[in-house]
Amino acid sequence: MSAAPHLVIAAGGTGGHMFPAQALAEAMLERGWRVTLTTDARGARYTGGFPSAVTIREMPSATFARGGALAKALVPFRLAAGLLTALGRFLSDRPTVVAGFGGYPSIPALGAAWALRIPRMIHEQNGVLGRVNEVFAPRVDRVACGTWPTALPSGVVGARTGNPVRSAVLDRAGAPYPGLDGDLGILVMGGSQGARILSEIVPEAITRLPSSIRDRLAVSHQARAEDEARVREHYEAAGIRATVRPFFDDVPKRLAEAALVVSRAGASSVADISVVGRPSILIPFAAATADHQTANARGLAEAGGALLIQESELDPASLSEHMLAILTTPATADRMRQGALSHGMPDATDRLVSLVEELGGKGTP
Numbered sequence: 001m002s003a004a005p006h007l008v009i010a011a012g013g014t015g016g017h018m019f020p021a022q023a024l025a026e027a028m029l030e031r032g033w034r035v036t037l038t039t040d041a042r043g044a045r046y047t048g049g050f051p052s053a054v055t056i057r058e059m060p061s062a063t064f065a066r067g068g069a070l071a072k073a074l075v076p077f078r079l080a081a082g083l084l085t086a087l088g089r090f091l092s093d094r095p096t097v098v099a100g101f102g103g104y105p106s107i108p109a110l111g112a113a114w115a116l117r118i119p120r121m122i123h124e125q126n127g128v129l130g131r132v133n134e135v136f137a138p139r140v141d142r143v144a145c146g147t148w149p150t151a152l153p154s155g156v157v158g159a160r161t162g163n164p165v166r167s168a169v170l171d172r173a174g175a176p177y178p179g180l181d182g183d184l185g186i187l188v189m190g191g192s193q194g195a196r197i198l199s200e201i202v203p204e205a206i207t208r209l210p211s212s213i214r215d216r217l218a219v220s221h222q223a224r225a226e227d228e229a230r231v232r233e234h235y236e237a238a239g240i241r242a243t244v245r246p247f248f249d250d251v252p253k254r255l256a257e258a259a260l261v262v263s264r265a266g267a268s269s270v271a272d273i274s275v276v277g278r279p280s281i282l283i284p285f286a287a288a289t290a291d292h293q294t295a296n297a298r299g300l301a302e303a304g305g306a307l308l309i310q311e312s313e314l315d316p317a318s319l320s321e322h323m324l325a326i327l328t329t330p331a332t333a334d335r336m337r338q339g340a341l342s343h344g345m346p347d348a349t350d351r352l353v354s355l356v357e358e359l360g361g362k363g364t365p
């Protein structure tokens with residue numbers, strides 16, 4: 001009997017890297033693979049959702065992005081120590097495939113896989129490669145792209161996989177559109193942290209809608225905790241039905257009930273909106289590294305699913321006009337919904353699994 005094939009997943013830092021990693025870990029376990037996750041202390045905050053069968057190895061954090069001068073000076077040594085540890089582990093227990101999801105903890109694992117010629121891949125969630133993925137893109141067998149299109153170095157060919165979405169989102173993939181005749185759900189989302197600019201502009205834009213629309217609205221507005229009371233008061237004063245919270249645990253349900261979504265363009269938000277299939281107005285976070293949120297929004301906008309508005313061009317009057325045009329024109333809303341669905345990748349996890357199996361020589365037990 002041959003031993004189970006072994007996938008080492010390396011991911012760090014943020015939920016953005018960890019959630020797709022978790023989706024792949026779950027799927028590979030189901031296929032009989034052994035799965036090890038390598039991450040750092042920041043990533044370790046997100047490992048609670050991983051199945052207990054996943055072996056979790058925490059490594060010392062090493063990033064130039066935070067910490068004092070001493071911590072930064074130590075980064076090369078920490079990475080070298082991490083690389084040696086990974087080499088030692090891989091020599092004694094050679095993985096079948098190594099998959100990096102971005103962030104500094106993926107450097108030692110991908111570096112060791114490269115040195116030992118172990119089949120390896122990266123998954124990039126955003127439309128622009130992150131720093132670590134940029135270094136490894138020409139040095140891996142496959143570059144899986146969560147966002148399509150993704151800007152890649154010349155000579156590197158990406159595989160379109162999409163970003164895995166939560167099962168509660170998948171349950172609502174292509175959910176029937178609520179239509180524009182009755183209640184009008186509007187979901188306002190600012191990513192996992194909320195977005196101040198959306199709290200400053202969107203309530204004002206909604207208040208400017210004609211009363212024939214306003215009276216039928218059911219707004220779900222995610223606002224940062226410090227903005228929550230002010231946003232709620234704004235809607236109350238305008239007589240608009242609204243639920244305001246710093247974070248909605250039931251976004252998949254609210255997405256399905258929404259006639260229109262106004263959102264930042266984080267990779268997972270764009271994936272969720274596309275998979276459920278809702279018209280959206282996307283306002284990329286202008287300060288995101290390499291303007292990656294604009295890159296995240298572009299494919300969905302080009303598919304006709306979203307209107308892309310830059311922060312610098314965002315004002316209540318024009319936003320209100322755009323919202324009105326969608327909320328009063330069923331043909332437009334339907335075209336946008338179809339565009340979003342055509343862009344969505346509900347099978348992103350399966351596509352990642354196929355890449356891993358292909359790299360591992362389909363070595364399922």
Ligand SMILES: CC(=O)N[C@H]1[C@@H](OP(=O)(O)OP(=O)(O)OC[C@H]2O[C@@H](n3ccc(=O)[nH]c3=O)[C@H](O)[C@@H]2O)O[C@H](CO)[C@@H](O)[C@@H]1O
Pocket residue numbers: 014015016017125126189190191192193222246247248249250251265266267268269270272285288292293296
């Ligand atoms: C400010 C910033 O730099 N954000 C980055 C961060 O995104 P961040 O994690 O902020 O945003 P994402 O859009 O990727 O993910 C947010 C997720 O939270 C969900 N949600 C949101 C609000 C809410 O109330 N409830 C809820 O469940 C959304 O449906 C989505 O699934 O990592 C992403 C992936 O690398 C990047 O694309 C983003 O640019």
